[in-house]
Amino acid sequence: MSDQESEVLLILFGGIFFAFLMSVFVVAMVVLHRQRQIQNRQKIDNLKAEYERTILNIENEIQQETLAHVGRELHDNIGQLLSLAKLNLNSAKPEKQAEGKEFINQIIKEVRGLSKTLNLDWVEEITLDDFIKQQLQRIESTGYCQTAFDSDQSFLELPKDKKLVLIRVIQECLNNAIKHASPAHLKVHIIGDSTLRKIEITDDGYGFDTTAPSSGSGMTNLKKRMETIGGSFSLSSTVGKGTQITLNLPL
Incomplete structure (x- = not known):
């Protein structure tokens, strides 16, 4: 084999080897890019899941507090107003009956106010x-x-x-x-x-x-x-x- 043929073969093998290295490099970069895409997608999914859990927990906490507040209002405020309304309406005096009707109107307003707090529409x-x-x-x-x-x-x-x-x-x-x-x-x-x-x-x-x-x-x-x-x-x-x-x- 002549020197010229040897050089051609050397160049040919060198080119093949370089092409192989470039192919390996490209494949490695593609795999690495896909892995990063998967990791980023997992991070985004985790953030979304954490966000949804946070919102759900907060809604539950506020609803529990709201129910406790409604319970206290029913017992301490509306319960007292109902007792006063009953006493006044049972009276034979017209002024007392009128006062009892005013208590009823106040109770209606209080109940309407409480009903609005039972959902989270008030947040908007x-x-x-x-x-x-x-x-x-x-x-x-x-x-x-x-x-x-x-x-x-x-x-x-x-x-x-x-x-x-x-x-x-x-x-x-x-x-x-x-x-x-x-x-x-x-x-x-x-x-x-x-x-x-x-x-x-x-x-x-x-x-x-x-x-x-x-x-x-x-x-x-x-x-x-x-x-x-x-x-x-x-x-x-x-x-x-x-x-x-x-x-x-x-x-």
Whole structure:
């Protein structure tokens, strides 16, 4: 075999070997790409499943609280109104009977109000600002502490699912402040810009050491719930100086 033929064979085998390597490389890249696609699809499915579980759990929690509230109202409020209506209607005095009819009208209004709370339609009807105002007014009406609310109305436009999550997270934050912080003042501040909306919940209560290990999972659950709607949860606290919680939700 001549040198020229040897060179041709060498080039030919080299080309075949290079083509083989390129084929292996292409196949490997295709397989890797498919694996990443599968992993990404699994991540998306997991996120969707977590989101659906979160919404379902929140709906169940709110419905349970609503049923407990309805039970208390039926026993403490409507039950008392019915007793008063019965006493007045049984009276022979016309003014008492008229008063009894007024009690009946009041009972009808109370029952209608309770019936509206038995489903979650109220979530679509109320703005997040109005919900926070209601919560703070209830806290202040008990004489527990003074409250304040300031908003630039960044959260007026919200889909029901995101609003539901925020309502539950805010409820938990306010309840934790009341139960554990014993504040004199409790404030909620809403502010946003072109990229981010933010809810700050601040109290001047006991505060705590955020580096100390916690036996509960409350903060972790709140973080996860915010993550399911694409938001974030952060907390800063100093012993004796209170706590600030920030809920961020990108636009």
